[in-house]
Amino acid sequence: MKTPLTILQGNLEVALMKARTVEEYHEVLLNNLQQVERLIALTRPLLTLAKFTSSKPPVNLVPLALEPLIQEIVEELTLLADDHRITLRFESQPVPPTLGDAQWLKQALINLLDNALQYTPGGGFVTVRLQTVGHEVAVAVEDTGHGIEPEHIPHLFERFYRTDWARAKDTAGTGLGLPIVKEIMEAHGGSISVISEVTKGSIFTLRLPALTQHSIPA
Ligand SMILES: Nc1ncnc2c1ncn2[C@@H]1O[C@H](COP(=O)(O)OP(=O)(O)O)[C@@H](O)[C@H]1O
Ligand SMILES: [Mg+2]
Structure with a gap:
């Protein structure tokens, strides 16, 4: 979770330091999209765990x-x-x-x-x-x-x-x-x-x- 967020932050900070070409912006956006995809994949199981009540899944049998x-x-x-x-x-x-x-x-x-x-x-x-x-x-x-x-x-x-x-x-x-x-x-x-x-x-x-x-x- 921390790694993709840190990469995203770094990418954006570096990109904003000076004017960039269209190609450079494209590359940053593409890399950031990959980091966002990683974040989505990481968030999914955390949301599942958040549904647990007192550390157990609340099943309705x-x-x-x-x-x-x-x-x-x-x-x-x-x-x-x-x-x-x-x-x-x-x-x-x-x-x-x-x-x-x-x-x-x-x-x-x-x-x-x-x-x-x-x-x-x-x-x-x-x-x-x-x-x-x-x-x-x-x-x-x-x-x-x-x-x-x-x-x-x-x-x-x-x-x-x-x-x-x-x-x-x-x-x-x-x-x-x-x-x-x-x-x-x-x-x-x-x-x-x-x-x-x-x-x-x-x-x-x-x-x-x-x-x-x-x-x-x-
Ligand atoms: N079908 C499989 N074949 C080989 N290794 C597996 C398989 N399923 C699980 N593993 C191993 O068990 C670990 C834990 O699986 P899991 O809890 O689903 O976590 P994740 O898939 O996010 O790594 C995996 O990282 C992998 O090393
Ligand atoms: Mg798995």
Whole structure:
């Protein structure tokens, strides 16, 4: 947050020091626009955290069918995937309903897909898999990307934690995406887990308790 603001300030101060050519102004404006784009990307997760009440996402749990929700998100992100030259697929099995908050679950899945698209090279695949695992409904986001070294795995859900590789690649990241997902899943009585292999890819799995007849609250 501080870095793009400082760059913006510096650019403007230097530009205003003396008269400039049109080309010079153009260059400054272009660079400032990039800094503003970074700021917007950094602000988004901070606004999400600002909605938390006593450090938890205020979820409103209702019976929810995940299949149409995921379908909608995948459709919304298809253009972004195309931009990254990544094939985004959705493989779905019939699953029981869950108790969930559609808006917050959407946020959780978008954060995972955002990472998968960001950290997978062009030509790769990102697959969302919906299935029942025991008494839980699982949503797995699988990518053919860079993968994550085992020493980083225990830290991924700590606020502001990012690997050096990700820092170098995506300067607009915040290290807040996965901690937000973890909070959202815990507020649902669910979980998030990750399996990853360097150079092969990663699988992030969201799990929610399946809604059965006797789990419907009275
Ligand atoms: N699908 C993925 N493939 C490789 N690395 C990942 C993936 N998802 C997350 N990571 C790693 O976990 C870190 C934390 O992710 P996140 O909390 O979303 O923050 P950000 O994306 O802003 O860096 C990333 O910086 C990256 O190092
Ligand atoms: Mg992220």
